[in-house]
Amino acid sequence: xxxxxxDTNVPLTDVVVDPAEREDEEVSQATRYTLTxxxxxxxxxxxxxxxxxxxxxxxxxxxxxxxxxxxxxxFLESLLLxxxxxxxxxxxxxxxxxxxxxxxxxxxxxxxxxxxxxxxAREFSLKGVTTELAGRTYKTLSEEDRRRLDxxxxxxxxxxxxxxxxxxSSVYMIFERLNTGGTPLxxxxxxxxxxxxxxxxxxxxxxALPEWRELYGPASPRGKDxxxxxxxxxLIYDAANYHRPMSMFLNEFMxxxxxxxxxxxxxxxxxxxxxxQGAVRWLGASAFRPEGVLNAALTDAILVGxxxxxxxxPIENPQRLRDAYGRLVADETFKKAYTKATxxxxxxxxxLRLSTEAFASLA
Numbered sequence: 057x058x059x060x061x062x063d064t065n066v067p068l069t070d071v072v073v074d075p076a077e078r079e080d081e082e083v084s085q086a087t088r089y090t091l092t093x094x095x096x097x098x099x100x101x102x103x104x105x106x107x108x109x110x111x112x113x114x115x116x117x118x119x120x121x122x123x124x125x126x127x128x129x130x131f132l133e134s135l136l137l138x139x140x141x142x143x144x145x146x147x148x149x150x151x152x153x154x155x156x157x158x159x160x161x162x163x164x165x166x167x168x169x170x171x172x173x174x175x176x177a178r179e180f181s182l183k184g185v186t187t188e189l190a191g192r193t194y195k196t197l198s199e200e201d202r203r204r205l206d207x208x209x210x211x212x213x214x215x216x217x218x219x220x221x222x223x224x225s226s227v228y229m230i231f232e233r234l235n236t237g238g239t240p241l242x243x244x245x246x247x248x249x250x251x252x253x254x255x256x257x258x259x260x261x262x263x264a265l266p267e268w269r270e271l272y273g274p275a276s277p278r279g280k281d282x283x284x285x286x287x288x289x290x291l292i293y294d295a296a297n298y299h300r301p302m303s304m305f306l307n308e309f310m311x312x313x314x315x316x317x318x319x320x321x322x323x324x325x326x327x328x329x330x331x332x333q334g335a336v337r338w339l340g341a342s343a344f345r346p347e348g349v350l351n352a353a354l355t356d357a358i359l360v361g362x363x364x365x366x367x368x369x370p371i372e373n374p375q376r377l378r379d380a381y382g383r384l385v386a387d388e389t390f391k392k393a394y395t396k397a398t399x400x401x402x403x404x405x406x407x408l409r410l411s412t413e414a415f416a417s418l419a
Contacts, residue, residue, distance in 0.1 A: 089226040093215035100135060101206040104171045107164060112146065112155045114165065115249035121165045125175060126184040128166035133185040135208040136201055143211035145234060147227050150216060156249070158227070159234040163210070170194050223311045224250055225304070243303045244279030244286070251307070253314040258321055259285050267332045271341045272350060286310060287356045288331070289324060292363050295408055302399040331363040338374040339381055346385065353398035353407065357390075361411025365418060376418050384414040 098106075106112040123131075134141050144160030157164060169175045171194050181193045189201075197205065217226045231246045248256050259282040262268065263275065272281045283306065290309035291298070298305055312318050335343070335358065344355045358381070371377055384390055393407035 089217060089229075090219040091215050091226060092218055093213055096212045096214055097209045098212055099206060100167055100208045100210060101171075103164065103210060104167055106155070107168045110154065112157065112164070114157045114161050115252065121162065121169075121176075123162045123166060125180075127162075128169065128175065128180075129182045129185050131163055131166050132170055132182060132205070133189055135210075136189060136197075136205055137186075138204070138208075141210060143213060145230075146212050146214045147230075148214055148216045155212075155214065158230055160212075223308060225307055225311070228307055242278035242280060242283075243306070244283040247286075247307060247310055248279060248282070251310045251314050254316045254321065255310060255313050258316070258324060262325065262328050265329060265332060267329070267336045270336050271332060271344060271355075273341075284350075284352055284355055285328060287352070288328065288359045288363070289313075289319070291356055291404070291408060292327070292360050293319060295360070295405070298401055298404050300399055300401065327363060327367070330366055331359055334366060334371065334377075335359060335362055338371070338377050343381060351394060353394035353403070354385075357394060357407035357411040360408050361413075361415045364412050365415040371418050373419060377415065380414045380418060384411060 103112065131141065141163065142160075144163060145158040146155040146160075147158050148155055169180050173180055173193055173195060179193060181191050181196075182189050184190075192201075194202065194205075215230075217224055227250045228246055231250060232243075248259075262285050263272075263282045268281070268285070269275070272284070275281060286306050286309070287302075290306055294305075294309050316324075339358070344350055344358065346354060362377075365371065387410060390407055390410045393403040393410070397403050
């Protein structure tokens with residue numbers, strides 16, 4: 057038995073997902089939605105109470121509070137002066153009845169921080185505002201101004217999805233469209249909110265595995281490394297139902313197993329860990345970087361083919377795996393499938409088929 061291990065000492069900087077996929081993701085679906093929405097006018101003190109209780113919550117994926125001290129102060133000043141402010145957008149979770157912030161995080165966080173009296177570990181006093189309000193904290197506002205702020209109204213649009221009934225894809229679409237200012241959100245950042253639950257938590261845990269970090273490189277702050285893990289699961293379990301765009305296919309699989317009722321935590325963990333450990337040990341991280349950077353399409357194909365083989369038992373001769381890999385990546389059809397139109401159904405099915413066939417007969 058060959059116990060030689062592949063060299064995994066490769067540079068892991070500037071890890072990117074194959075850019076050939078970007079134009080493929082422009083394909084849109086013709087899904088039509090029926091939404092129920094209504095307006096609600098909340099007094100500010102009521103919003104703060106709900107935020108503190110968690111009845112209104114900011115999803116984990118949001119990139120934190122980015123407003124400056126002056127920006128937050130100016131928002132509060134507008135409320136204190138009786139000026140209109142933009143509304144907020146909330147999604148009502150059908151299972152918990154909690155309200156998830158889709159748009160308005162900075163405004164709501166500004167309110168809570170001011171009422172709590174702390175902004176970035178410092179006392180939150182108003183800055184860059186009118187003279188009579190400058191330097192005031194919530195506690196040092198006059199009684200009249202405190203009542204004025206407590207009673208100020210922020211309008212909220214609250215919505216839920218009626219149809220389709222078997223997913224929550226409209227929430228994903230609304231996030232994608234509302235969060236277009238500044239740095240656009242990556243699809244996995246949105247998924248981690250819309251489909252939050254045990255499966256999303258498991259993706260984060262698996263992304264921390266040492267072997268995955270060795271294969272992928274430094275953790276992605278945008279969740280791209282978690283997305284490739286999701287691709288592995290979606291393709292190994294649902295490749296027969298694959299369709300473009302890839303992002304919607306991944307949404308559907310993540311939603312279908314959101315609470316790990318379709319495929320268990322134990323099964324997913326064992327399958328992914330075993331596949332990645334074998335990939336790194338026997339093939340090395342460089343096997344997924346044909347041009348020096350991680351190629352997502354090549355990665356999903358190799359991992360799915362290897363995972364399908366390992367489901368039958370261990371590979372006794374790793375050298376045969378390395379040889380099979382060499383023949384596979386030299387195949388022109390396979391190369392085309394991971395470099396051109398990589399999310400096209402034909403490309404996806406071709407590379408998964410060829411990878412599966414390449415590893416299937418290994419002892």
